[in-house]
Amino acid sequence: MAAVVFSNIGELTTNDPTVGDESAMGRIKNGALIVDDGRVVWAGAQRDAPSADTEIDVEGSAIIPGFVDSHTHLVFAGERSAEFASRMAGEKYDGGGIMNTVSATRSASTEVLRSTTQVRLDALRAHGVTTVEIKSGYDLTIQGEFRLCELASEFSEETTFLGAHVVPDEFRERRDDYVSLVAGEMLTRCAPIVRWADVFCDQGAFSVDEARHILSRAKSTGLGVRLHGNQLGHTGGIALAVELDAASVDHCTFSSSADVEALAGSNTVATLLPGAEFSTKSPYPSGRHLLDAGVSIALATDCNPGTSYVTNMGLIIALGVREMGLSVDEALYAATMGGAQALRRPDIGHLRQGAKADLAILNVSSAAHFAYQPGASLVRAVHIGGESPAFWG
Numbered sequence: 453m454a455a456v457v458f459s460n461i462g463e464l465t466t467n468d469p470t471v472g473d474e475s476a477m478g479r480i481k482n483g484a485l486i487v488d489d490g491r492v493v494w495a496g497a498q499r500d501a502p503s504a505d506t507e508i509d510v511e512g513s514a515i516i517p518g519f520v521d522s523h524t525h526l527v528f529a530g531e532r533s534a535e536f537a538s539r540m541a542g543e544k545y546d547g548g549g550i551m552n553t554v555s556a557t558r559s560a561s562t563e564v565l566r567s568t569t570q571v572r573l574d575a576l577r578a579h580g581v582t583t584v585e586i587k588s589g590y591d592l593t594i595q596g597e598f599r600l601c602e603l604a605s606e607f608s609e610e611t612t613f614l615g616a617h618v619v620p621d622e623f624r625e626r627r628d629d630y631v632s633l634v635a636g637e638m639l640t641r642c643a644p645i646v647r648w649a650d651v652f653c654d655q656g657a658f659s660v661d662e663a664r665h666i667l668s669r670a671k672s673t674g675l676g677v678r679l680h681g682n683q684l685g686h687t688g689g690i691a692l693a694v695e696l697d698a699a700s701v702d703h704c705t706f707s708s709s710a711d712v713e714a715l716a717g718s719n720t721v722a723t724l725l726p727g728a729e730f731s732t733k734s735p736y737p738s739g740r741h742l743l744d745a746g747v748s749i750a751l752a753t754d755c756n757p758g759t760s761y762v763t764n765m766g767l768i769i770a771l772g773v774r775e776m777g778l779s780v781d782e783a784l785y786a787a788t789m790g791g792a793q794a795l796r797r798p799d800i801g802h803l804r805q806g807a808k809a810d811l812a813i814l815n816v817s818s819a820a821h822f823a824y825q826p827g828a829s830l831v832r833a834v835h836i837g838g839e840s841p842a843f844w845g
């Protein structure tokens with residue numbers, strides 16, 4: 453493949469502290485970036501740029517590393533806008549609506565699931581996402597979860613088995629049997645085609661002991677683990693995530709000082725999902741407090757039909773800034789490098805030499821616009837491994 457230079461970049465964010473302004477953002481004004489064979493080979497000032505075979509002049513636009521959306525439930529059927537409306541009218545979220553999506557998904561054809569997932573993925577891309585994690589979890593049968601894992605793997609290599617999303621209605625009177633099924637036959641069927649296992653460890657879902665059992669089994673099959681924790685209360689999910697060396701514990705809406713201390717001394721990322729607090733009218737966790745305590749954080753969309761039907765990472769950044777106490781740059785970093793850390797992917801989330809050339813070209817001259825123009829369409833194009841799947845003009 454011939455080398456391509458992106459030239460006349462108004463503001464290049466690399467997340468490489470050894471270049472540009474030498475901040476964590478590694479920011480270069482009037483920059484250039486050279487990509488060869490799908491990898492970043494050079495980043496620096498425009499005036500110092502070596503020549504390349506092809507030039508893409510971005511005319512003063514900003515370029516950022518592509519967003520790494522490390523938490524989505526993209527494969528589902530149906531929608532739950534009525535449930536959202538009643539929550540906005542005062543009803544409390546308790547995880548109960550998941551079974552509505554399960555019945556819609558069980559009865560949907562594979563073709564419909566595939567085409568609707570593609571639509572959502574296109575929406576994420578249009579807002580700058582170049583890597584997306586996708587969970588199963590809306591079928592809760594062996595064959596059905598396998599179907600969702602297979603579909604997810606058509607769209608991403610970051611796929612997650614979430615058979616332990618909730619206990620399905622048909623197992624309500626015998627939840628131990630469901631936990632055994634998930635940790636046994638269902639896991640055995642799905643594990644070969646996914647990278648991760650996840651458990652919704654919270655009130656109304658799975659207990660710490662149940663989650664520990666399922667995730668320990670998942671680890672023994674070679675899967676990485678992550679978990680939904682402390683969304684609905686102080687339920688012990690954060691401590692369990694650290695105990696199991698999970699790559700990420702997601703939500704963290706509630707956390708004790710012991711939780712924060714444990715996270716700070718661990719390799720577990722706290723993934724914040726402000727779309728969920730927005731959509732369930734819940735208090736936002738303090739990203740500021742976590743960062744100040746030394747915790748690594750990520751921001752992700754949690755795109756799902758019940759509690760965060762959000763495909764716009766810019767809006768997530770704006771919420772992180774406005775509601776979680778993050779600076780604009782901290783939120784941007786959490787949505788790029790933070791997401792990559794939450795997926796334990798050293799090759800993405802930044803534009804250092806050798807990184808996968810996943811980037812977003814903006815139609816504005818600075819990345820601060822993600823928080824400054826919340827919800828706006830700011831992405832002109834994304835490149836994934838140096839290739840551009842689409843341009844939005």
Ligand SMILES: [Zn+2]
Nearest residue numbers: 523525680754
């Ligand atoms: Zn989730």
